[in-house]
Every structure is written in structure tokens, then in C-alpha cells.
Amino acid sequence: MKRLLKGGRVVDPANGIDGVHDVLLDDDRIAGIGRDLPVDGAAVVEIPQGFVVCPGFIDMHVHLREPGQEHKETVASGAAAAVAGGFTAVACMPNTTPVNDDANVTAYILARAAEAGLARVYPIGAVSRGSKGELLADIAELKQAGCVAITDDGRPVATALLLRRAMEYAGMFGIPVIEHCEDPSLKGEGVAHEGYHAAVLGLRGMPGACEALGVERGILLSELTGSHFHVAHMSARASLRAVRKGREAGVRVTCEVTPHHFTLTDESLASPIPYDTNVKMNPPLREAADRDAMLAGIADGSVDAIASDHAPHHYDEKKVEFDRAPFGIVGLETAVSLSLDRLVHAGIIRLPRLVELLSVNPARILGVAGGSLSVGAPADLTILAPDLHVRIDASRLRSRSKNTPFDGWQLRGGVAATIVGGRPVFINPDAGLSV
């Protein structure tokens, strides 16, 4: 069927478009874009004034927990959270049980995603078997089965030698190596950013240098191998400095930042809830200078993507002593509102840049479809209500887990609808859009 999205502000940076346009969808493809397109039998969707039509957002760093940890999340519940958060596609990390180091696991994840029929799911394979850092996983088979990148996320690739080999080998397939950058010896038993607040609360710290060492290692090896190196969930100002220098030297390095790292600081360890395990994540919330550096990197183009690092954990696992709680928070359903509120409305960036961070660049980095509204491209769209008043309610999240530090937050800007392959898979009843 044909659908005509009429009268919204269309922001499609890949095609240099930012203005009021109509977008015509023909089944699962974009069929046209322009002013006052003829209806010609299409179902008309009136886009209210002020709403924004963008190429579908892609969250390139999520944990869907299936197979093996279905009490935290499933592919289906994670995909439901994704579309409710405005994401038409997600790339899921391989640290499941078993690890996605095998084409059968990849196929299983894709089958569950197809059953769910919501967001597109791009599995990311492991660098090493079991992510144990010893032997390479069957990377060609993973790629053939549908993996779009490799990583041992949750931990860094164990040795420089193995990371080098992975880069060389993955280079053959043109897929990036995504790295959880961290020097394990410097991290030690750290559970929070090493700074004043961790010192007061008596929490073992891990300094920003711990991450930056991993970033520097990856950049040097990317330079050596010529392969594409992507820095996951960057949080430290020293890491950003390394990325900028690497890029100046011509190294193929890209990076992503999470909404919690551009919004919160380590002050959240102490207040409003001291020792709240929902502010425990790795990398940790860092000090204000790091948070401000991330904002600056987002503003000046040094940061390529915003990714949520959606890390669901059951409340039983989080309702423990701080140092015993697992790292991570959910993020799929809060990322877009935080981005609109903290970046766009705060005047850090304009909307076209946000679309680059959430759509254009993730598609480019992973080499997947999407990221533009070009004619013939998949009809994956995110429709934003940039001025919608949003109140985050953890109990209403679609994710199976509710571990968010943003419960009760009031934010300006939200998702009105999410369209995947021409099908509206999410319509926000609060936004007042009828599709």
C-alpha cells in the first residue's frame, strides 16, 4: 500500500533536506519526497506542525540478553522497547548465553527478531570464541549469518595481539571491530569513576585513563592494520582527545557516546539516592569535565553516534550492595527524549546533527541500510514530537527490566511514531498523531 506523510518538517541530512515536505511510502520503500506530492490513492497521514520526519534511528549498541538471560530481556521485548523509543533498528551485543560467537546463535537471534516483527535487529558477533580472548570466533560465518560487526563487549579484547588479528581479519569483510575500551589492570575492582564522589562514598574507582588506554591501543592497531576501529560508549575526555588525534592522523576510528554519559555525572552516586545501583554502569558516570567534553565532541562532530548501551538487569540483581550489583542501565526508551532535551533544546546541536548521530552515522559505521530518505531506501522512519512533554515512568517501560536512573524525569521532546518497512510499529498515544 501507499502512504503519504503530509506536511511535516523533513530532516534528511544525507540528502541535504531540512524543510516542510511530503514523504511517499510505497509498501516497504521510500517512493518520493517533495513539496505537495499528489495523493494519488495513498493513505494520507497528516503530520502536525512542528513534528519532524527523519530517517529511522539506529541504536548501534544494545544488549537484548537472548539467548540465555530472558529474565532480563528478550529479542521481542527489546525490539518493543526499541520502537517505543523511536528506533527502527538496533545492533545487539554478543554477550549472551551462549555468546554469539557462532552462526547458529546469530540465526536464532534473527529468527526471534523476525517473529517479533518490530525493529530490525542487526546482531554483532564476538571477536573471540566465548569472548574469552583466546581464539578468534568464526568471523566469516558470523558475517555470512548476518553479523554486522564484531566485539567482545562487556570486556576489552584480551590482548593487543588478538585485537590486531581481529582487525586484520575483519578488514577482509569490511566490518568494524567495536571495542569496549578498558585496561583491566587499571580498572581492578573499580565500581565507579575514580573521583571525589567515589572517594567520599568509599567506592573503588576506575579512572578515565583506564578507558583512554584502551582507546589508544585500538587506534594504534587500527593505524597498523588499516581496519575500521569503533570506540563503544566513550566516556572520558582523554578518550575523546585520542580519537581526535587519531582521526587527524588519518586513522579509521569512529566513536559513540551514550545519553547517560552526556547527561549525568558521578555526582549521581551521592544524590538524589546515595549508592543507587541504577547509576552503576561501565564505563562509569564521570566527572563534569568529562561530561562537558562529551557534549563538546557531540557539538563539533568528533563524536559519530549516540548509542544507548541498553543493558537490562532484573531488579533482584540490582537490589543489592552497590559493589555487588551488575553494571548497566536500560536506555532504549529514554535515549531520544534525553537527546532532544539535553542536546537540541539545550542548544548544543540542531536537529539535523541529531539525525546524523542517531541515524546517518550508525548506518554508515555498521554498513547497514537506512540513514536516509532516498527514493528506493527502506521505509524506516522516526517521527519526532520535539516539544512533547515527556515524563519518564520506569514502570511503563516496554523493556522487561526497569533499571533506569531517569524514573520521574520530565523532558522536552519525544517520539510520535516509528515506522519500519512502511509499517507503523509504534504510535505514541500521548503525541496525538493518527497513522
Added chain:
Amino acid sequence: MSPPVITHVEQTPAVTSLRSKDLLGIADMAPDEISLILDTAEAMKEIGSRPIKKVPALRGKTVVNLFYEPSTRTRTSFEIAEKRLSADTLSIAIASSSVVKGETLADTALNLEAMQPDMIVLRHPSSGACHLLSRICRSAIINAGDGMHEHPTQALLDAFTIRERKKRLAGLKVAIVGDLLHSRVLRSNIHLLTKMGAEVWVCGPPTLIPTDVTRFGVRATSHVDEAVADADVIMLLRIQLERMEGAFFPSLREYFNIFGMTEARLRGAKPDVMIMHPGPMNRGVEIASEVADGPYSVILDQVANGVAVRMAVLYLLAGGVEHETAA
């Protein structure tokens, strides 16, 4: 720095009860609350000198001592304090290693709560464990040491001991020397002493000094003579043997040579300096035996005062003056 003229401010408390239902740390307390506890402890100390060392203040109250870490001094001190106040008490020691397999701290606490205790005294290896309990329990939670965070009753008994000798806290120079990084005693003492107007110096190898420690309102140095110079009080913190494995310092011998409190080093301090240690001591590591056993040492006074201070805390959290007038 010469001592200020006004010296007894902390002895005229403006409050007659504590503001919180719990004692989680000194960080949240106001100076008048600290003074109230110290003043109350003076009355409690007198009870300990009687032939019959028991008053009915906590009769009918149930206090649970929940200890996830081995402790001789603190646990004994709390138990004696509870018994002298006529509370019904029981102590539960849980080996930290078996907790991994067993039930969670939250479940243990909720099960205890179901039996209606009035207070839970918690010692736990995780920083913030008392905050967790305080959020889920109706009972008053008393922190008997949580991880590297706080050990508030230790700081209170230290302050009581100092005040007993020096008649004041404000204006005193207190040097704290040892493993600062891992010490909950340090954190509680810094909060308490700075709130009460003392001048606090901390000293240790740079590897054992917490990040941004000067933001706590103290002076930091790795030169022990600088820390000790003209000090009224020197407080030594335990050096744990396993810290060598973490490469915090090369050897106990080297630590002692650089930081160990010897009679020679004491000469830089005030003539009436007090030597304190929260225990357990490593003789010949952070403190020379001659100093530990010498005339300046008040280490056993600290232990004695611990009972009085803990009686004061229990009494005040149980309702204190209000409780007494209501009864």
C-alpha cells in the same frame, strides 16, 4: 595556627534529639547532633563506673547486631552498650564468603524486620550497605562500619576521647597517618573533625591517598614530619598486609621507615600530644611499640569510651530525651 579563644561551643547543644532515624554516617550529621551524642556519652560513661552497670533506658527494645565482617572490638563494644541499657540483643555473624550462595542482604534484613526489632547494628564489607538497609527497613540502622565508607561510632568515640583530654575539638591540629584510601575510620573522622572546627592533616604514601582528598577540607601530605609538626593529636590507621600485593608500597619495613610513628618522630608534635589508633594495631608497621605503650597513647581509653559513646547513640536513636519524658 593559634587556638581560637572560643573553645566550648560544642558543649552547648541546640538539639535534644537526632534528626534521622538512622546513624548511617557522620557526613549527614550537624555539629549540634555530634555535640549531643558526645554530651550524652559523658553521662553514659558514669554508668560504666557504677558497681551495678545497668540502666533501664532500652528495656523492651530489641537490638540486632548483624555482622558480615569479623570484628572483636566493635561488636563487643556494642553488645556491652546494649546490655548496660537493658536492651534485648542478639548478634548474628555471617561469613562474608557464604553470602554469595545465600540470601541477599535485603532479604536477610526483611526477614529480621518481620520479627520487629527496634534497631539493627550493621557491619558490612560493602560501602553503602547501611543506606540500602535504611531504604527498606523501618528499624533504626546503626552503621558499625560499611566497606571503605564510614565508621561513625569510631569517629564519635575518637572525638569523645580527644574532648575528654583537650576539653575541645575546635582549633586542634589532628594528623591522621596510614592507609587513608581504604579506611572508613578516616572518612568518618574527617567529617566529624572538620565539622567541629579541628584542623585535619592526612598523611600517607600517594598510593593510599583518596582522590581529591583536599576537597574534604583537609590538608594532605606524604611528609610525615609535616603532618606531625605541632600536632595535638596523632591518629594512626592500620596498614593491611595484603596492600603490598596491590603494590601500594614495597614492603612493611619500608613503610615503617618512612611513615611508622616512632618516638623520634613524635618530638615534632606538641608536648601533650595524644596518640590514637582505632585498632587492630600492627606493631612495628604503622606504630612503634614504644609509642603504642608509651605515655602519650590513649588507645585503651578509646576502647573504654567506645562503650559510652555507643550507649549514647543507642539511647538517642531509641528516642532519647523524648523517650524518657514519654515513659
